Amino acid sequence: MESNPVLNVDALVVGGGIAGLQAAIDLADQNFKVAVVEKDASIGGKMIRLSKVFPTLDCSSCITTPKMAAAAHHENITILTYCNLNSLKRDGNHLMASIIQKPRYVDPEKCIGCRRCEYDCPVYVSDEEQGGFSARKAVYIPFSNAIPQIAIVDTEHCMLCGKCEKACPTSAIDYFQKPIYFTIKAKTAVLATGFELTTLEDKPQYGLGKIPNVIDALQMERLLAPHGPYNRVLRPLDGMEPDSVAYVQCAGSRDKSMGVSYCSRVCCMYAIKQAMLLSGSLPLADITIYYMDIRAFGKGYEQFYQNAKAMGIEFVKAKVAALDAGENGSVTVRYEAQDGVGVTMANHDLVVLSLGMIPGWNPKGVCPVSSASDKFIKTIQPKISPTLTDMDGVFTAGAAAGPKDIVDTITEAGAAAMEASKYLIELQKGHAA
Amino acid sequence: MNREDEIMNKKKEAMKQLRGDRKEWITMASTMVKEQRKERKAIKKYLENQPATVPEIADATGIPSDKVLWYLATLKKYGDIVEGEKDGSFFRYVLTESAPE
Structure with missing residues (x-):
């Protein structure tokens, strides 16, 4: 039987988001050979999908893209996208990672990212990269600043009509591509597997995702992003520009009924950031944040919060009890006001749930690291x-390792790279002795 | 049979096999595309006569308004329509001259 090809590196980084990329760059700059394994078709993680970042309001894509490019073009870094990590285990002095690279059905050597295939494909598929608010095609480049710029065929929605094959100027379409199985042999590894949000469908009191114009915070990121689905903020139900937008804080965190008893740390700040951005894009809209308490923990964050209040964003201290569909696509928010008024109802055109952060990866059965x-x-x-x-x-x-913001993530990625580098040097010394 | 024909025939056979393997997905995608073509055509036909808002298109075509917006966002992305003037709280959408169908 033929054995799988083996890629020998010093360090394996699992996850190509901002944490993984920063750790990889820091290790590669110290002349260690690094492989980054990413499950998605592009590196960049959650950060590349954001509109702007708090508290500086830098364009997220503008500051993430250079990091992505720096990692992708680094002579000591091998980027492996669209991969599943099957197992990561210790074997003596080495770590052995068994990887499957899923087929793109497009030859990565031939594809020039021109998107002619995408334009000619007749199939519309809801685009998760745009919060489901618009469609991509059955053959597509994941998003405009994806790295690598290589198309993927979504076989579940492909009719095998052959239009993409005809349109491709470099004959890159390969309907018969197979998964590639290989092994990475490394001396150390950094797990940077990120997070996911709890889903809209989790909480009956908030409508289980069935109330129109109730969206999650990452969907709002797409509405606010320059390359978003509508290129502006509109209600997904009918394209109306909202006059009133509300945020429901702790909609998926600090809530034992959802199995997420911890604070997700970043929701207060991203809600404030989005509210500020909405104030810019919808100057006449009323923006309300329903909160339990504001946790502005980082450098410059308290000032950011105070600025938001000064801009006229309304902060209502209340835990929202329930959401219901109102008239004309509005959403009724039911909450208990803390000013003695008692149970209160308010209508908003659009409601954003600040959902909780949960781990992006479960190591069980893959890697003997504990959760x-x-x-x-x-x-x-x-x-x-x-x-x-x-x-x-x-x-x-x-x-x-737990909910955290971008600043702490980057700091921690540097620290993980330093620990990995120390470990590699100790190993070298051990061999030399 | 020359070598080129032989390669073509082999590929045809392999495609036939692949179509058989993916029959379920292909049937589902084909049904979906048929419906999408019909709905896209209805939206574009309505826009041929005048720029329109999402609720106007939804009323005229019977397609739910969220789906109309989903189509419009996608048609805009691929260059078939552009956003026009604002009318109250809604934007009007305009068919581009280069739009096919």
């Missing part, structure tokens, strides 16, 4: 060495 009670990767010295896992030579960074 903590919150299901994020367990760190064994959370105070003094927050990137150490209970597996020797395996470190973690970013939201893989």
Whole structure:
């Protein structure tokens, strides 16, 4: 039997989001060979999908793209997208990672990212990259600044009509492509597997995702992004420009009924950021944030919150009890006001749920690293060495170890790279001795 | 049979096999595309006569308004329509001259 090809590197980074890319760049700059394995068809993670970042209001895509390009063009980094990690186990002094690269049905060497295939494909498929608010085609480039710019055929929606094959100027379409199985042999690894949001469908009181014009915060990021589905903020039900937008904080966090008892840390700040951006794009709209308490924990964050209040964003201290569909596509918010008025109802044109963060990856059955009670990767010295896992030579960074913002994620990625680098040098010394 | 024909025939056979393997997906996608063509055509036909808002198109075509907006956002992305003037709280959408069908 033929054995799988083996890629030998110093460090394996699992996850090509901002944490993984930063850790990879920091290791590669120290002359270590690094492989980054990413499950999606593009690197960039959640950050590349955001509109702007708090508290600086930098364009997220403008500051993420250079990091993505720096990693992709680094001579010491091999980027492997559209891959599943089947197993990551220790074998003596090495870590062995078994990987499957899913077929794109497009030859990556031939594809020039011209998107002619995409324009000619007749199939519309709801585009998750745009919050489901518009469609992509059955053959598509994931998004405009994806790296790599290589098309993918979505076989579940492909009719095999052959239009993409005819349109492709470089004959890159390959309907018969097979998955590629290979092994990465590394000395150390950084787990940077990020987060997902709890889903809109989780909480009956908030309509289980069935109330029109109730969206989640990542969908709002797309509405606010320059390359968003409508290129402006509109209600998804009917294209109306909303006059009133509300945020429901702790809609998926600090809520034992949803199994997420912890605070997701970033929701207060991203809601404030989005509210500020909405004030800019919809100057006449009323924006309300229903909150339990505001956690503005980072440098410059409290000032950011105060600025939002000064801009006229209304902060209502209340835990929203229920949402219902109102008249003409509006959403009725029912809450108990803290000013003695008692149960109060308010109507808004658009409601955004600040959903909780949950781990993006479960290591069970893949890697013997432990998860903590919150299901994020367990760190064994959370105070003094927050990137150490209970597996020797395996470190973690970013939201893989628990909810955190971009600043803390990047700081932690640097720390994980440093721990990995120390580990590699100790190994070298051990061999030399 | 020359070598080129032989390659073509082999590919035809392989495609036939692949179509058989993916029959369920292909049937589902074909049904979906048929419906989408009909709805896209109805939206574009309405826009041929005048620029229109989402509720106007929904009323005229019977397609739910959220789906109309979904089509419009996609048609705009691929260059078939552009956003026109604002009318109250809604925008009007305009068919471009280059739009096919």
